[in-house]
Amino acid sequence: MANACTNLTGVVRLERQFKIDGFSLLATTMSDSEFVKFRWDAGGYEWEIHCYPRSSEPGNGVALKLMLFADAGSCNVRARLGCLLVHPRALHNASYSEVSLTYVFKRPKDCSAKVFLVNERFLPAPASLKDDYLTVQCAITIVKELPEAAKSVPAPSSNLHQHLGELLQSQTGADVTFLVSGESFAAHKNILAARSPVFMAEFFGHMREASSGLVVIEDMELQAFKAMLHFMYTDTVPELDLELEAVATMAQHLLAAADRYGLDRLKVICENKLSGGITVETAATTLALAEQHNCLHLKAKCVEFIVSSPAILDAVVATEGYKHLEASCPAALTSIVISMRGRRN
Template sequence: MASACTNLTGATRLVRLLRIEGFSATGSMDGGQFMTSRWNVGGHDWGIRIYPAAKGASSTGSFWVVLQLVNNSPMGATACRASLACRVIDPTAELKPSREKIVTDYNFGYRDQENRYLILMSRDELASSGYLKDDTLTLQCTITVLNVLPVPTIRAEEVPTTIPDEEEATAVLLPSNLHQHLGELLQSETGADVTFLVCGESFAAHKNILAARSPVFKAEFFGGMKEECSRQVEIKDMEAATFRAMLHFIYTDTVPELDQPLELAVMMAQHLLAGADRYGLDRLKLICEIKLANGITVDTAATTLALAEQHNFSQLKAKCVEFIISTPAVLDAVLETEGYEHLAASCPSVLANLLKSARARKN
């Protein structure tokens, strides 16, 4: 009797290294805040959400690094099952990789779509593990996608039993696209009830959304201030491009301007940091801090140090000081920049501490 082998599934696997620089700064993120890495595996668009400071369920106050796999494929995409695996890597190879954690049975494309989490390691355990190198966490993540192949055509006499009817497996649960809808609302200006004037440009917005995201806007529009009844508000001491980026973040929780080449991104982050602090946008402040910490150069160090002092970012301030006094050549180069002149004029106490630290390292 002739026999044949028929593949019923197709598996695709992709492995990547993900780095989180400035890991210590992520400790101030709320438990529900995350960073996303975009992947394309098995014909599907995926996102790995990394929650760097998820709150533990116990009363000990522990915080954990947690991952979640999200399918961003559009409606109608082929159903599939997938798994997410992750372990911590030492890029210097001095330590062996941590034990791999894996979450299986993600079921995408059906009504019972999974929404599970991979609990990797506590922040306290990471801090003492030796895996953090230069305040950078390196993760090795693996996505495995199991696609269900079309049922092959087989002659009736070869089929010992009937195949169950699976027509119910057609509903698709879409990932959240709230940010996209709010971004379209901002762009269309539908229902806008306030207009901001910034450096000659006008921006239409919605008071309710602004108030939900910013305690300052909430106080202005619903706290008895004069702006409460106003349909036009002038914003001073802020550039139009900065306000546009801040407004886009308020509606979508994203900052595309920070994905520009590093020099432009750092410049925007410097301006956005001041705006975020002004309007109480803590998540945007943290995003800007991370971008600035990863973009410290001779040209930006003094300006970033001044911002860190003005907005009370102690870790960013320490990183700037460490860079400036790292070598006599770097210190001399920073002293020649315009940013240093601004630092000397606006933050004399910081300048004194900087020079004191430089003398201490020299000795």
């Protein structure tokens, strides 16, 4: 069998020149611990190169360090810093070669040891102020180790909701039929019971539907039941993906259905949808719905909108929805009165 090789690293090399103006002045006034820094994006990380114009270890000279500025994440980053003096040229035609060091960076602000570029005595005095600068060519070679998760086969994303949705559509193994407004829907008792405490009691408790294969649903819109059933299998509500103005009625019916069958997540989804676009025409009816189904967040949003200004309050009071609110939920009016007093105070 032929030998197999798996590449578990990524390598990148970048070069850049750095210039320090007024170098001789810095070299005579800065302490051993002071440095000039340059920021560099390389290999998907942020780096800093620290240049020490004056360093006393092992002798006076120019030294550089490399620091990983950004987070290395869950993997190590091996980097090699190579430095070559470009300007000024050395005295007595002394030749320079690249000096380098290698370091493994594991966390933010990890810093390498110093690499010594040139001894001070080999640098000529600048001929003029314009010539007083130091230029260094730096090269970073980065070898990035892949994290353990990348060395294994990635798991596919969950598609449980898709499989359950297909099960609902195919009706395979269905053991209960719902009759809603003359239309029938086949479903699976176990799945519905796992999602709803009400269905758990109906199918596996002592209620009359426990052994029945047919359940008649009354006082619920056909499309709302269909959307609720889809949610119970897939945990999604595509019917509410449009703007609120187009789906407000559906959201109201679904909220009532969710409260009826103990679907707390669906109830909150509908509540948040309705809270996002309260208008003069919908404020009163939405407040009545929130009061009836104990939606405290939605109720607070409605009251806040209604009392936001005298003009809006007058407009809401003039709607048919407000008449319905007065007749069906007089307790909700108390919240409005209390909020108005609070604003006056």
